[in-house]
Amino acid sequence: MLAVSVAPAGAAQDDSDRGLYEVRGTDSAQRTEIARSGVDVWGTHDGVMTFAANPAQAQALRERGIALEQIADVEELLAERSPDVVASADEFPAGDEGYHTYGELTEVLRNTADEHGEIVSLSDVGSSYEGRSLHLVKISDNAGQDEDEPEVLFTCNQHAREHLTTEMCLRIVERFTDEYGSDPTVTELVDTREIYVIPTVNPDGAEYDIENGRYKGWRKNRQGNGTDLNRNWGYQWGCCGGSSGSPYSETYRGPSAFSAPETRAVASFVESRVVGGTQQIKAHLDFHSYSELVLWPYGYTYDDANDTMTPEEARRFQEVGERLAASNGYTPQQSSDLYITDGSINDWMWAEHDILSLTFEMYPAGGGGLDGFYPPDERIEPETQRNDEAVEILVAEAGNQV
Ligand SMILES: [Zn+2]
Structure with missing residues (x-):
């Protein structure tokens, strides 16, 4: 039997399977095009642009001829960086207590x-x-x-x-x-x-x-x-x-x-x-x-x-x-x-x-x-x-x- 999940009206798009991508050798026009596509830009240095994108966004960029390379899975990265979910904590994850809430x-x-x-x-x-x-x-x-x-x-x-x-x-x-x-x-x-x-x-x-x-x-x-x-x-x-x-x-x-x-x-x-x-x-x-x-x-x-x-x-x-x-x-x-x-x-x-x-x-x-x-x-x-x-x-x- 098929398990069907229906997103409530007005819910955010499903970002649970986002990848982290890099594109190398970009110029400002290309970066503007990538940023405008709706992906989540994380950083840019020496022409390397890093951003998070869902599969549809990544596919759309590929169809426009942009050579993107997936370097990680966003949810896996987040889970690795903060492994211990605490029910009631208003705290930085263990090991990062040097940051101020x-x-x-x-x-x-x-x-x-x-x-x-x-x-x-x-x-x-x-x-x-x-x-x-x-x-x-x-x-x-x-x-x-x-x-x-x-x-x-x-x-x-x-x-x-x-x-x-x-x-x-x-x-x-x-x-x-x-x-x-x-x-x-x-x-x-x-x-x-x-x-x-x-x-x-x-x-x-x-x-x-x-x-x-x-x-x-x-x-x-x-x-x-x-x-x-x-x-x-x-x-x-x-x-x-x-x-x-x-x-x-x-x-x-x-x-x-x-x-x-x-x-x-x-x-x-x-x-x-x-x-x-x-x-x-x-x-x-x-x-x-x-x-x-x-x-x-x-x-x-x-x-x-x-x-x-x-x-x-x-x-x-x-x-x-x-x-x-x-x-x-x-x-x-x-x-x-x-x-x-x-x-x-x-x-x-x-x-x-x-x-x-x-x-x-x-x-x-x-x-x-x-x-x-x-x-x-x-x-x-x-x-x-x-x-x-x-x-x-x-x-x-x-x-x-x-
Ligand atoms: Zn900022």
Whole structure:
């Protein structure tokens, strides 16, 4: 007798038999074509694009002449990486306890604010879809006052499974507080800048990704089938085939720009920093993983410069991007050199607020497998420390008037 299972109406497509694939020797046009096909892009480095796809998606790409090679089965990888499913745990899988859950992160931030009250103020920019506070840490001398100092913003964890980025923001907070008064560079920057850090823009997704101690490879927020927060920003939203209109896609842009409470909250905070008609935030860095890249806008167009970015401004992005990359060994490039994206945070920050806004894709460079999103917790320290100098460069750059 046949066993027939019927998916409930509106259920997500069956992704239980997804494979992990690589395509070698790609250029940006090919990568854009692959990304547009609806597969789940994991990373790209040296022309090798790694993505998860279900059998129908893989077949469709093959029919278009794209030479893809299956390197693993996604469910098997996830099971290997987090073998012990725990009924009630809100914890990282055994062996990865060095990562912070949302609750642990919250506690560390509160303790830091308690210990360093003079230079730290802890608040939030609003709440996630499920009601978690979107923590905002301000670090500056006289943190309780709005002084006339250049401001800089760091955001992490727009994408749920990119847990290493939350640790990156946490390192920025800990370093600029613990080293204040002892490290001369840190001290000077804290004295002359207002540094804002949002350690997790997507706490609901991050918590879901580790629910029951089992990694799920989750990327989006938890509103409906999930919105890709980094396709939901309100500049050239959905313009250019750099996001998806399908709620089941990993790059679903949402029903409208800023439909996600998380992007709306961060954008409102940035808008609130326009004081006397002048945006106070001068520089911004958004952390992702993985591929070891430094990316700058625009993502929605292959053009280097246009009516919202002069050739001089484009050259400044390139110059700063290359300087950052020289400090950490990442590869610098314009975002669209990777593939076209629309509705990204960098495009909005620059186009709407003239903020020098870049993205880091963190460790590893590539190599396939699950270590891309789930590097062992031993990698947290070296791979966040690796960006110490880049963070200092960006904080300093906020004060460089152009
Ligand atoms: Zn990401």
